Amino acid sequence: MTVESTAARKPRRSAGSKTGTTRTTAQSADAPAADAPPTAAKRVTAKRAATKKPAAKPVVKAVAKPAGTGTDPDLVQLLTPEGRRVENAAYDPYVAALTSDDLRGLYRDMVLTRRFDAEATALQRQGELGLWASLLGQEAAQIGSGRATRPDDYVFPTYREHGVAWCRDVDPTNLLGMFRGVNNGGWDPNSNNFHLYTIVIGSQTLHATGYAMGVAKDGADSAVIAYFGDGASSQGDVAESFTFASVYNAPVVFFCQNNQWAISEPTERQTRVPLYQRAQGYGFPGVRVDGNDVLAVLAVTKWALERARRGEGPTLVEAFTYRMGDHTTSDDASRYRHDDERVAWEAKDPIARLRTYLEASNHADEGFFAELEAESESLGRRVREVVRAMPDPDPFAMFEHTYADGHALVDEERAQFAAYQASFTDVEGA
Amino acid sequence: MTVESTAARKPRRSAGSKTGTTRTTAQSADAPAADAPPTAAKRVTAKRAATKKPAAKPVVKAVAKPAGTGTDPDLVQLLTPEGRRVENAAYDPYVAALTSDDLRGLYRDMVLTRRFDAEATALQRQGELGLWASLLGQEAAQIGSGRATRPDDYVFPTYREHGVAWCRDVDPTNLLGMFRGVNNGGWDPNSNNFHLYTIVIGSQTLHATGYAMGVAKDGADSAVIAYFGDGASSQGDVAESFTFASVYNAPVVFFCQNNQWAISEPTERQTRVPLYQRAQGYGFPGVRVDGNDVLAVLAVTKWALERARRGEGPTLVEAFTYRMGDHTTSDDASRYRHDDERVAWEAKDPIARLRTYLEASNHADEGFFAELEAESESLGRRVREVVRAMPDPDPFAMFEHTYADGHALVDEERAQFAAYQASFTDVEGA
Amino acid sequence: MTMAAETVTSRTVTSQSMALAKAINESLRKALESDPKVLIMGEDVGKLGGVFRVTDGLQKDFGEDRVIDTPLAESGIVGTAIGLALRGYRPVVEIQFDGFVFPAYDQIVTQLAKMHARALGKIKLPIVIRIPYGGGIGAVEHHSESPEALFAHVAGLKVVSPANASDAYWMMQQAIQSNDPVIFFEPKRRYWDKAEVDVEAIPGPLHKAKVVREGTDLTLVAYGPMVKLCLEVAGVAAEEGRSLEVLDLRSVSPLDFDTVQASVEKTRHLVVVHEAPVFFGSGAEIAARITERCFYHLEAPVLRVGGYHAPYPPARLEDEYLPSLDRVLDAVDRSLAY
């Protein structure tokens, strides 16, 4: 591990925080207990929001209706696209304790994640990777939610959660193995409580639910978070995971990144109503959050995770965001969507908006940004070097790990393969 | 077909109606256009409800929220368990045109269906059937919804919709083939627009949705109704059918008979909130109706079917009812549920309540009931006779209908089987 | 390479006569007792004790937290079992009938079978999926199928099927202790067949075939419900002066070709019997591999007796569809006539 990775430097700590206080459970005592607070928000000056004084403790009255009921409410948003901090009595407490360091940390996470992602895209173009699924545009959704988790929580990603992996201290170069074609995942899920990437859409939501059922059985207060996309919401497995999570009151947060597209299909091909509303019919709350607002995502995810810890069961969080790039490097989005859509979303860029806010409220100075730029470059370099050095696996690896306890046929085939390989050596040797 | 079957006597007509007017689409003009009317109901005397004068045309204001939103409303009920007619401005129009004949027809359908069901149970005990799945207690849910359909509508049943089959003029003895083990269904689904029984839980909801998509493509104004149970609501297929139906705005009614049990599991093992609420998160209305009240079921189903015809898309109807018997003849419900529950539901019997109402409002006299008793007996007799006479299929039937266009291997195996069979004849002949 | 079948060490004092279903019940009970991580999951496994009563009494004694009635969703059952296994549990999942495993097929094939390899061995999936399978009980559609080939073809799964109560007891113990996913096919029509079960015995390896009757003229290979039939066939054949050796494979993946090979090298004739359709069934793999191993020993091609290429027929036809005494004898005759 080299110095440029947050993950490496401050393992299992809040982004940029030296003390890690924002990650403690104790803090949840401040949080409102209601299922979901009202989402009405009012604008305050960036200046005011930037003061360290925690927002006044809100008196949130328990609402009978979970969030996401009835007519579509506004997004939960704490930071406008223009970088202004807006007040939200319900969710402010979840970010109230963030220090300047924390805020810079979130910014740094997003910048480095984007840099890593760009590097991977470049490596694919250079033929070093077979494929890459870019998270461009979804940095806030991933860093905000990833930073909301505790080390003992467990994360079940799709194939695009590079930012969440970053928050979980997974060495980013580890993520590249499967895209390079040297393994199908390969990291140890238990060393960072970050499960392997799952490609079969939706499957992991059931694993997350089962894992959460196990957490509850153990009497632990950890929580589980399952990532999936807007397209995935149509899969039967996702619906079944909602049912199981609800029936067993499992401590799981369903985190749907609605990036508006499932390859070439817009969200309207999956649903006629906002996705967060899906939850209610399964008996738990759903909330839509501005997925390009890292503070809002952090707050909403913390709220949901803490509900889970308190034994209040599952939550669905819909992070409303946008896939700025192609679906993967194999895709060509120009075939099915207009540039204006992308342009409109560029104005809501998660990194730009936090930068405006940081600058306007003097949370960061030029030095910080310059240093980060350098760090970013060095991350890119490291990723490049590591990937290029990644060796092809030994052919005999094919015969490893199909079974934990062995299998006679595998032994037989391995032996046949060895004999076959040896036949060349013999010839060559002869 | 013998005389005792309504199905046989009045093919494709409304129950007991000589004119069939209650089945015409034209009538839907009377119906309120709102998504779902409020469910508040007030009691009126049985006497008053019994007058032929149609209820005043209600002015139902279009409500933004579909039925089944927010807190659990009362059941839609038009007839109390005690047999009193209650007023319901929203749904009364759908039953306003029912004549005494119609009402007696509904009663007759329920009685004969129950009789048929009892006969089948008896035949199973006598070893004539391998299994029977009784509908005891669910007569109103099935007759009410079945009688709401038009001949050109299409029905996708589970394995328990004997009452719906009755309404679709399917010869009831046809239903017994699969339970006797002489076929796996075997009737022609297209002759009565009544699909084969489906055993793999939930699968048929997708077939219904696809069929409805086809109806819409054809520009027809038919509707489709898919039956499934409370247990089935957990299956991924059912959720996927909700998504497809909503996205394609398919003219399909999802009719869930919540009979409180999925074999030994109470509905709480499938959901924490009332099932009809599931619909909203998929973008269409859900309504809970008293499934033991044939009038309410008829009204709600008609409303839902007419929405579908008008191009307003799918509806979920949850018929709240009770499985009075064992799951099937192989089951022993005493292992997992208390008698008191059954006793409580007996007080809500669908047939008894309609009888009370018919008697109290002079819709039927002793002669009717006596005649029906005789008809019932004769139905039982016919069923018994037909079943006992059902021959075992020819062994060569195994090789038929696996494919429509033939298959070389089937031909080969048929020939081998013939040779094998012949080897005995040869020996016996020798 | 070839080994004779191992005999289970039997101490009569701990042995008792038990129906196959009861033997599995006892085995599950023992597993629940000895390992707090073992869970039972499925539809109706709780109060009802399963539709075949295989889990009878377990929820009462171990509680709803260990013996779990699940929602009616097979993909959900297997998918959450995977999550529970990742958390350190050892779920034993019941699929109510053979024909209802297919909604879970995706989770089994794309997730359960591959996750250990995907993680380069870093995580284990010790999950047993119990499936009552096969015909002969006069059931309706989807309740009589034999889909074992659809699992054996998939690497990452182990597939076993006991033929008698004693094996049912011990193989279930071993399957639960296995760190690999095991698809455990229970021959439902043998649920009520009794046999001596010695709960203190030292069982042989899970994936080893057994010679259940020795013979010299022809080898009959079967597993699960067809072993009993093959023993009957051997009995009848003996009266006709033919000495048939009967092998109980017990495991379909891995498949103990060594034991089959040893037998065929002796008898030079092989007939494979299973309920599943012949086309692409286990018999094909056995025939292909044994022919390769015993090319110069075989005096006749390996013959297969099984279901036809048709959906499982309605109950009144199943006796014609399933391998029967006569059909197997016919194959024996044909083999020996070469």
Added chain:
Amino acid sequence: MTMAAETVTSRTVTSQSMALAKAINESLRKALESDPKVLIMGEDVGKLGGVFRVTDGLQKDFGEDRVIDTPLAESGIVGTAIGLALRGYRPVVEIQFDGFVFPAYDQIVTQLAKMHARALGKIKLPIVIRIPYGGGIGAVEHHSESPEALFAHVAGLKVVSPANASDAYWMMQQAIQSNDPVIFFEPKRRYWDKAEVDVEAIPGPLHKAKVVREGTDLTLVAYGPMVKLCLEVAGVAAEEGRSLEVLDLRSVSPLDFDTVQASVEKTRHLVVVHEAPVFFGSGAEIAARITERCFYHLEAPVLRVGGYHAPYPPARLEDEYLPSLDRVLDAVDRSLAY
């Protein structure tokens, strides 16, 4: 019983060189034009034209009502296609990749395959399920599998796979016209291979194998992506003085054993090649049945070359995993050495 392969009548004037993917595209276009009941359904089949562009331009020309982008749910796609077929439509369904067919497996196996039989022939299910399959394109997990055996074992389904553009065009026409469900496996690594396609030809029967190279010493049997490899093997072997006959099965269910038998009676040696794992793969069924039919003709056991009993490996290993020129030649050597 045995018949030589039929040759497609070719009129050069209507013939043009076309990539395999384009040939399917043209075939779908023709079907959409000639039968208003034909529909295309799947994920991304519309504007995108599918991830392999096989449906390119079809939605533009035939509208969203005939070329339907579906929600992301394979069970839903196949399940609704069944409903549409019941309404009289002829849906051609695309599954995006081989590894994603499993969520639809239940609908395919328990519903699609059995519904015609269940209705005693009263209803027909003319549905084609297109599956780009197989490896060799350096893809990530679930994008390179060959699950054909898992469908061939199931009665009620027909399973085919073209090896070249011409067959792709015609077999698709025939599959769509078939009144039975057809699982249409498209060899994705051959999508870009060009061949002459005569769109006015009179094709031979869909389920008939073709002798694509005549030979006398040994028969190589393959289908889909492996046919090209086998032709290459035959070329190399010819240089070594060995005359290999190559058969393109085209159809896995039904499987044209007659054509295979005829060839093997001549060559007396058979090697079967497929990408799918050998264990319980097509090769097993072919070996078993051909050994039965040609017991006295075979001079060597039927040998099989295919994938190993392991999940499809990461891309950098696939060349080792897949049958290769050398691995097939090795099997040829071994067979001829008997």
